[in-house]
Amino acid sequence: DAVDIEKVLEEIKGDDQLSHSRLMQTAASVREVSRQLQRRPLKRAVRNVMVITKARDNTLVSLTRELAMWLLGTPRYGKDIGVNVWVDSKLRKSKRFDADGLVKSDERFKDMLRFWTPALCLEQPELFDLVITLGGDGTVLFTSWLFQRIVPPVLAFSLGSLGFLTNFDFEQYKQQLNHIMGDAGMRINMRMRFTCTVYRAAASVLTNTAQSSSASLSTSMAGGPPTRTNTNELESTKIEGETHEVLNELVIDRGPSSYISSLDLYANDSLLTRISADGIILSTPTGSTAYSLSAGGSLVHPDIPAILLTPICPHTLSFRPMLLNDDMALKVSIPFSGRGGAFVSFDGKGRVELGRGDEVVVRASAYPFPTVMGRPLEWFDSISRTLRWNTRAAEQKGW
Template sequence: MSNKQPKAGNEQDSNPSTTSTDDVNVTQNQIQNFCLRRTPNMGVDDVCNQPEYQQSTSSSSDTTRSGSSAQLQYMKAANDVRKINKGLQNAQVNLEVKNLMIVTKLNDLFLVYLTRELVEWLLKNFPSINVYVEETLKDDPKFNTEGIYKDAKCIENKIFFWTPQFVKQHNLFFDMVITMGGDGTVLYVSTIFQQSVPPVLSFSLGSLGFLTNFKFENFKEDLPRILNHKIKSSLRMRLQCTVYRNKSNDNSIDLSEDSSTISPPLATVPFELKSSSTDQTMTIFSIHHVLNEITIDRGPGPFLTNLEIYGDDFFMTNAQGDGLIVATPTGSTAYSLSAGGSLVCPTVNAIALTPICPHTLSFRPIILPDSVCLKIKVSMKSRGSAWASFDGKSRTELRPGDYVKISCSSFSFPTVSSTDEQFIRNISRTLNWNVREQQKSFTNLLSSKNKKNFVKENKAKKEADELESSSSDEIEIQIKDKNKKKAVNK
């Protein structure tokens, strides 16, 4: 994919008394380059201990060699990381789209015709782009590939077809994805792109639409602006969920829509995951990257789940109830919200832990930092199995002794942003966030005589309020004029 990600801009000190602005810029550039290359799984303390950072701070004044120099370095690194994060959030990406993928909600006949209209328009206005649609449409008479070529007067083969297996084998092939559907269609894109994801542009053609930010009726104005100019991409955090299975539980059940597209082959499991499990009785069963949430519940079993929760190998609590939801900020508006979890802005990197009908009323939802590695284990004392669901697309049985490790994924989910305030707009539009009904007028209950008196008195009150506000404005103007005259006289 030919995305050109600009580096975040440096913020220079505007104070003229600064002794060496160039040194500050060099330091920020070194930290910035290091963070962009190597910080997906590192914290601020890791930045401080790197040679790039140590070298940048070693040329400073002798006062940094005092006892507080380590703390100063730590604070400076934390501030620089925050600046870099802000710069990345405001960065704009220049897309060079050659291979465009369209994902359509196929069980809606109307969307098939809209997809046909979009493809025909793309062939006419962007003839250099190769358009990929789902293979199901290849022989569909409603889509009618040959008819599109004829209507668009296209003499080259520019319409191709993709399958989940093709996407899995060509992970970096596509430059952009357009979804035609609702939030479920966007989640499906996250499911088939289990590693690197191209920027996703989502048209709102579903029911709610937390993740679909563009209106299809405006696609002829929006697409040229996006394809020809730099765009702002929102990097949505995903969770990496690694299922560890007790070797004695190898006969557990895995229910997936398409198991070949859910998890990468175990041969591609990162070395750090292979080497992190020192318990020879456990084996890695599958790895999932989820955009919304992982849900661990009791499934069809009649018993409460008995789950042990660990954070960075520290035992946090034992959860008994219907289950747990571990959600991303994107997923905080989905199942987690229905279970009583908090709303989290997608630009905040955090993990939301929400219990489902807990046995103790004191077990409340909690927001954890994205640096924490959660481990949720089915207790050996559990009376039944638990079931892990990943974005609602697949389900795996967890028997006593099995556990799931959950951490921030290295592969974020980039979505094309429509406006800077789209999260607030979305929750206001879809949830009626903080909307209340205004006080109603009861004048219809008055008799005609009392209604006339009420209208007369109400009109007089409004005129008095307007007169009072205008007089106060005149007094303020007079005071400002006097102050100006005094300043001139001095």
């Protein structure tokens, strides 16, 4: 077994007199293991390839057919045939995709061309050794949405200019796929996702006790935000709602309301602060180039394990964008004393309203999103290219 984690943890606990310098040394060692793991290419044979694209886009459907044909037919791994290809079940009847025509070209393809459904992605993600996306960054976000638990390695082809997430050029798909499906293997970027869970205030319970509890609440809240030591007595009455994995960000904002949002932010159940703002963004490093950047957040390399907290138009000048460590469970709740509700959305989708007392809990997901790397420093290329990072323009005048 590769790393016997239980044994290691036991050893650490056992050595009660571990000295400071020994502890530092051990920590450094563990870190080095972690880095080696990150740099280690995956070399296992890729026997099942899933292809994701926009099934309504004619161009993309044609390219998917071309790609599928090539993957099915190109001999690989010592056989005279290619690998299994899974395409969207929506293409089963597509005239443009013409599955029947494909199968007719080589009868062995009949078993090898398969069709995926969202249900299959959720239930049997380990079926796929590699996911190929054709499209833009949006298609990659859609892939993240499909795989709410384990995600297979994702290779994202761009059809035009490369994006933040689409780091392979489709024009060279043959060379690139031969490379990573061959001896070189694929290097993986483990992109953090967040697991976001909505908890609803138990309205029925509240209704029964409304007169007493809301009275006491309005009293305790009147003098300002609750204090750090304040324990939320109503906590036990929350009802767990939907859960989403996000790759870019979770946004909570005031929506169409013209009242500012008042949001209470907790870390590990301790209140950190009450936020007055148009909203807040909780972004992954991957999302640091998206909405968080527009709201003033820093650019964060995707290898950094951090949660970006970026306020949207905060009503205090000192509330600056922050990076929190990823082993915290962050909770945002709508105060009972606030003037209005708020809206939450997940990677720009699934927008729902939050009422008073509702909460969203965000933590680093146990299911990261593995993307196949093109080359070292490609993140810098992507920001140079897409954001025109530091392109020279605003020269100061000199004589």
